[in-house]
Amino acid sequence: DGGITQSPKYLFRKEGQNVTLSCEQNLNHDAMYWYRQDPGQGLRLIYYSQIVNDFQKGDIAEGYSVSREKKESFPLTVTSAQKNPTAFYLCASSTLPGRHSSYNEQFFGPGTRLTVL
């Protein structure tokens, strides 16, 4: 079955630790995205990537880092520099935007809930 997987589902971090959230897709999508979701704030874009070995900052990239070494994988690292990392994190993927792209829809993973202890 094609889809997006995120792991772990729940993650607990101590103050000062870096943690990495996994995102894998087997949809053959070029573009991948990381969002942060907080109550009342919708989805805010952290980073996105349209091609391997290239990625761009979104609206709230400070304190986060990503890599895109393989088309299928787009891991997100939450560093100790992120002041308030407790949130729900969603990964998404899509074809590149275009008139004939597959309806330009974003497909989402099940999310990771990160809690700082």
Next chain:
Amino acid sequence: AQTVTQSQPEMSVQEAETVTLSCTYDTSESDYYLFWYKQPPSRQMILVIRQEAYKQQNATENRFSVNFQKAAKSFSLKISDSQLGDAAMYFCAYMYLTGNQFYFGTGTSLTVIP
């Protein structure tokens, strides 16, 4: 700047009734797509319906339909014959064809009353 506004943080509807969720957006682009996503308690984001801006006809998907008013930059979602399974957070989203991002509203929490 691209912005998406959902002015109704919470809505409720009686089972089997109809409800309309509002969404407005701000853009200077002429070629774009609009979406409604549903996020149930499982928190899995599910696409409900999409609308291409160049199409004048409003999109429909079974009990879900949109009222797309391009000049007014309005994109409301109508849910007919509401069911208990429709209870969820609904997000309006926008992307323009030459861009590379989605822009999401803050969401509307829909409660369905039995």
